[in-house]
Amino acid sequence: MSAAGKWGDLPARVLSAAVMLIVGLLCLWQGGVVFHVLVAFACAGMIWELTRMMPAKSSRWPIQVAALVLLAFFAVLFLPPVFMFPLLIAPALVGASGLRSDRFRYGLYAVGLILACFGLIALREFRGMEWVLWLIFVVIATDVAGYFAGKTFGGPKFWPSLSPKKTWSGTSAGWIAAFFVGLAFGGVGLGVVSMVLSLASQLGDISESALKRRAGVKDSSALIPGHGGLLDRFDGLMAAALVTLVIASVIGLPHQPG
Incomplete structure (x- = not known):
């Protein structure tokens, strides 16, 4: 695959992500x-x-x-x-x-x-807003680190039968990036929780891939250029948010981010 083909979807992905991030952060702030x-x-x-x-x-x-x-x-x-x-x-x-x-x-x-x-x-x-920001950036870090590490290093597939593009290099890079996001927001304890949520985010992506394979579709829709549909973009965030809700309800979250 040529370099242009390998990174061909990057501009659309970056622009779409930037627009969604700006709108989301404005509403989150409100x-x-x-x-x-x-x-x-x-x-x-x-x-x-x-x-x-x-x-x-x-x-x-x-x-x-x-x-x-x-x-x-x-x-x-x-x-x-x-x-x-x-x-x-x-x-x-x-x-x-x-x-x-x-x-x-x-x-x-x-x-x-x-x-x-x-x-x-x-x-x-x-x-408060800081907790949602932490969760969002954990998922973004997981996605970005996984995307670049997977494209750069490749290697063995994480779960080829369900998600043929996801590699172990990208998956582990996502965990590491999420840990450092948690560390920056609230210390080692939050870093460990962030790694758990990183895994949840990745499993959310895999489960949505399984649904699409069963349905015989490439994307959940075509609403977002470079990302497909809302589910394609937010599947990881949804899984991480659900696990966060469970953790907060059962054992509580570490101290306040920031």
């Missing part, structure tokens, strides 16, 4: 309803992509389920907390009911996506 709305629309978009990849009974089902996700995220702003989790999970269960097959696989993945998005909102609201 917090509150602004960040809630951003995450709600992102979640609805990912559910739309996920439903499109599944054997739905109706061609309109993906957009209908996405609308339910938006409705649920907006409704929790006004309803008592006791209704929060049932309301957020309901679109995933309803979405599964409109499929011809793969209902369990879809429901599990959709619930994970929705809870991960809720975790991002909760992290911003109850822990």
